[in-house]
Amino acid sequence: MEENSCLRQAKCRAKGGAAGFKVAILGAAGGIGQPLAMLMKINPLVSVLHLYDVVNTPGVTADISHMDTGAVVRGFLGQPQLENALTGMDLVIIPAGVPRKPGMTRDDLFNINAGIVRTLCEGIAKCCPNAIVNLISNPVNSTVPIAAEVFKKAGTYDPKKLLGVTMLDVVRANTFVAEVLGLDPRDVDVPVVGGHAGVTILPLLSQVKPPCSFTQEEAEYLTNRIQNGGTEVVEQFIG
Numbered sequence: 001m002e003e004n005s006c007l008r009q010a011k012c013r014a015k016g017g018a019a020g021f022k023v024a025i026l027g028a029a030g031g032i033g034q035p036l037a038m039l040m041k042i043n044p045l046v047s048v049l050h051l052y053d054v055v056n057t058p059g060v061t062a063d064i065s066h067m068d069t070g071a072v073v074r075g076f077l078g079q080p081q082l083e084n085a086l087t088g089m090d091l092v093i094i095p096a097g098v099p100r101k102p103g104m105t106r107d108d109l110f111n112i113n114a115g116i117v118r119t120l121c122e123g124i125a126k127c128c129p130n131a132i133v134n135l136i137s138n139p140v141n142s143t144v145p146i147a148a149e150v151f152k153k154a155g156t157y158d159p160k161k162l163l164g165v166t167m168l169d170v171v172r173a174n175t176f177v178a179e180v181l182g183l184d185p186r187d188v189d190v191p192v193v194g195g196h197a198g199v200t201i202l203p204l205l206s207q208v209k210p211p212c213s214f215t216q217e218e219a220e221y222l223t224n225r226i227q228n229g230g231t232e233v234v235e236q237f238i239g
Contacts, residue, residue, distance in 0.1 A: 027096025
């Protein structure tokens with residue numbers, strides 16, 4: 001009955017011309033995946049939303065599917081269902097992997113998350129080779145090159161369609177700079193270049209908008225806090 005209902009909804013939208021993006025979230029039951037699934041469900045550009053994880057997918061799928069927005073939600077649990085989750089997708093977002101724990105750097109996650117990302121990207125290369133892939137799994141500095149190598153080996157690599165998600169560094173930079181300047185963070189724009197771990201995160205404080213200047217002490221404080229924002233959050237979870 002539920003499957004028939006989903007099919008009926010999809011057919012009705014097709015007749016009404018409500019085409020949109022087909023999006024898959026790999027790691028949808030995790031701490032990033034769940035709120036991300038909610039955001040995708042309320043996005044009017046998304047018509048189909050596939051939620052995949054190795055645990056707890058049915059519960060997350062049921063919860064997200066109750067939201068009164070147009071996207072059709074389907075859940076997929078475990079490796080045997082990965083191909084079904086990926087087939088026909090336009091956009092694949094990957095927050096899958098082990099989260100960072102107190103005392104760990106992003107690089108400490110590499111040995112575990114590298115294998116997870118490799119397996120998922122092999123599925124993408126096979127089932128939706130033309131999809132845009134957004135990688136959130138840490139360490140992003142390393143998981144993006146791994147994904148690129150998987151796609152190159154499969155003959156599906158397109159550098160314009162493989163993206164590491166590092167916008168969090170910009171959000172933090174805007175917030176921290178706004179605190180120092182006494183401004184609303186929504187009015188501040190701090191360019192951040194480089195990578196997504198420690199000293200590879202480079203806030204361009206000389207190009208902040210609105211134009212401003214910082215003392216040496218302020219610049220050092222801001223740079224250090226922006227580069228270690230993730231560590232600050234992780235440490236707070238253990239008090």
